[in-house]
Amino acid sequence: MEQFLQQLTNGLAVGSIYALIALGYTMVYGVLKLINFAHSELVTLGAYLGLTLLTSFALTDRMGPLLGILLLAVMVMGLIALVGAMLDRVAYRPLRQSPRLSAVVSALGASIFLQNTIMLIYGARFLNYPHDILPKMTIHMMGIDVPLVRILILFVSLVMMGGLFFFIQKTRIGTAIRAAAIDQGAAKLMGIDVNRVVLLVFLVGPALGGAAGLMLGLYYGQINFTMGWSYGLKAFTAAILGGIGNIPGAMLGGLLLGVIEAMGATYISFAWKDAIAFLVLILILIVRPTGLLGERVAEKV
Amino acid sequence: MIQPKTIALIITTGILVSLPHFLNPYWVDVLNNIGIYAILGLSLNIIVGHTGLFNLGHASFYAVGAYTAAILNTKYQIPILWLIPVCGLSAGLFAMIIARPIIHLRGDYLCIVTIGVNEIVRIALINNVFGLTGGSNGIFGIDRPNVFGMTIRTPMEFYYLILVFGAVTIFLFRQLEYSRFGRALNYLREDETAAEGSGINTAHYKLAAFVVGAVWAGMVGNIYAAKMTIISPESFAFWESVIIFAIVILGGSGSIPGVILGAVLIVGLPELFRDLASARMFFFGAAMVAMMIFRTQGILPPRPRQYALPQNHASEEGGK
Amino acid sequence: MIDMLLEIVDLHVSYGNIEVLHGINLKVAQGEIVTILGANGAGKSTTLLTISGLVRAAKGAIYFDKTPLHKLHAHKVVKEGIAQVPEGRRVFGTLTVQENLNLGAFVSRDSARVKRTREWIHQLFPILAERRHQLAGTLSGGEQQMLAIGRALMSEPRILLLDEPSLGLAPLLVKTIFQTLRQINETGVTVLLVEQNARAALKLANRGYVLELGKIVLEDEAKALISNPEVQQAYLGGIA
């Protein structure tokens, strides 16, 4: 039972990071029907920028751990958002009217480019986050000791997701984003500037991805220039699992995938951990071809 | 009267046959890699280029072929080239089993599933599935191929083996383009509903495209195993699928010359910039983006097929 | 001469290699109801989409109160005071009725005015007030049409463009909707209406144009068009 609860909290924490990354995929997909393969590199970049800013400004020493990390997160999110917007401007916007497969190759190219840019700047070796940023505390709950960092990650992710959910569901701009995702033409007829919606999506999605990268650095302590790839792939899987283009779907998919993976690694086989996630995905898609919360669309003939 | 096309074909053949004699073994080996990727690209072209199915896991079929060759050769000492059809069949069978339940998925869902299958295969290989695949070290000690009593060892010898295999592939795939089967794939890509509405069993052809592409990738896997004599899971990761995919789209989706050119550029060009060492991939990524922006349709997009029209119609003044 | 609110001059539009509008000239005066009649594929929808900026003109010009519209992006056109009810309604199915209406007022920043407009629309179509929290996709065809019209009116347009509002609706419902259109027009909104239901459209309109294969072939007072034998033959049903 204790192991189960440990794995559950672990899975939820990792899953919430997946969910944050998945939101970036799903928002871009919703509006542009484009798989932004370079999104995973934005996550990596978030982890590296976090480390750079952390060590060069010694934020946590000066402001205390919690406030320091908060400021750090804001800075990372802001910077990654800018990179995201630039990415769209350079690699995707010229291809809006092109065949979709061309845009996919451009996305793959951008992914390779960013990954190697990071490698050229930071080197190919693993880098370590300082051990002493967060107090090595555990919190006793439900009969188990849960590390503080785990709770913090889950809490912060949920707050961010809640914020995004509120923004998308309740605000004027958020409604415009949803409208543009449903029918771009009709959205234009409402006076919505779809180009600005796209820009916004390429700011918000990457910002969340950057935050996720920072969290990965804090949680695992080690970062590498290729790390984004596997998290990105998991997150993309989570987005598809929930139904791509669907924002609550990405959140649900992420959390679910995190838990499934943690449980699979413990109770089935650690070596097969990564395969289990994909196996579950395939099984679910066979039963529900458009994901858990995806809409069933009947093509109009 | 010799047609210009025939002359071009003779010259190209002449160049290709004599080429390795002017190059050092290193560059011959680069050519061999280009050849292998070109054939892989052509096999994926059936699925992505002709049929428009979003397959980003082609390396998994390649892997099944290579491992089939390696296992049967090392365990039972069956001559490796004899195994070419077996490798094709096993990859084709694998494609049929996995593609069947997922073939109806829409574009991007299919894409993630093919990536997922690629990952599952790689992880299975690492985990020494059925105790056959040798785990992350892979399988070594694969025999050199033997043709008419001659053992193929040097890059130049492999060059001719790959050249022959490539030529046969190009010939057959060109025949396929000009056939009921080839056209059916194109109808599917253009408009699935209209294809079904014209009496074409779209589910069948989607699956068939997958199987044909996989059979070929499996056979290439055999050649690869024979060439390397050692294979390991990392040679069949998602990254390989990305390269093959990029070859097809960059070169010209649906076009045989385009795909070959794509292989030359994607596999060959980085070799020219070897001095840049670690920055190579950086430029490679940037070039992929730039090429897509400036040549959206690929470098050599397909040209319309030509038909020899029946005589009584060809000259007729229509439209009455 | 009356000042024209909307003026289309020699408009050419192509999709790919095929030109679908071959030089349209059309005028709508302030306060008028003008209808464009024509068969499927004649280019009626294309005309409306080009006015709204969703389709680019290859040649020619569109002026709205002397402002050249053909150079504006779609979202700017709405700000000029032009709203369109597109063919097939195109309501945002997974958003609520209320959210759809609010999106109609996207360009308007004055929340008090938005609220007043919404109340007016609720008066015009009481069912929309009743169903405000329901998803638009779950409404019936007629209700969706009302929502589409209400949504367009939320931007307080000076001209309302409607593309086949009667599509797929029962006669009684068509009657209701057309009566509402008259009501809307009486508040000062100019109406440009594309319809296949020629008789209903001509009864409502002041003037009409007949579009055939991308060209205007007839232009007259609505009353004259109703009694025009050619129009009767082609659009009022050769049946009668």
Next chain:
Amino acid sequence: MTLLSVSRLTKSFGGLMAVNSVSFEVASDSVVGLIGPNGAGKTTVFNLITGIYRADQGEILFKDKSIVRLPTHRIISQGIARTFQTIRLFQNLSALENVLAGCHCQMKSGVIASLFHTPRQRREEKMALEEAMEALAFVGLDSSAMQLAKNLSYGKQRLLEIARALATRPSLIVLDEPAGGMNEYETWQLVALIEKMKERGITVLLIEHDMSLVMKVCENIVVLEYGSKIAEGTPDEIKTDPRVIEAYLGVEEDD
């Protein structure tokens, strides 16, 4: 003799009744028109007949065999061909290749024969080419055989769709607004074409808004409104049916 019989066909989309218990019959060698205001459910009926949508309820018999559960390509190869309301050609392929798609279900060669171009495959290919050219000539498009479909005018694209449908050698052809986007001359050609199809023994079921065309070519007319059948009969009967007049001519205001 009845070729196609539709009975109590019903289909709804998300609570919206698109087709409501519609029944009618199409006799062999006849031309039947399906008319009604826009959105009355005519195209949905076509999509149900050709298996693109699955019926919620009802039965469709073709040559006395049920086709209501068959996949589209099977229905086509049983002898029903169709065109689409919004033209659905293979835009980036030539006119000839578009028609060859229709020949597909008459051909047999599979992947092996296609790879190796066996003698049988070659013979079959040659025959298909001839048949495709013949279908193109039948609609008057043989001189445009090598043009890409997307470069043809609307009217020609409509004709090309018909040629593609004819190449499946149908006994029944369903045409969805064949005259849409055609000029007067092309419409006139179309009328002649429909007559020619009839001579060939092909039964025609069509949706059309051009009433003069419908009245001219159809022997029997089915009128749909709001998803239900409201009338059926000869052109003369339909012209005088008060329900049709009311539904079709729209709102009759008393003022």
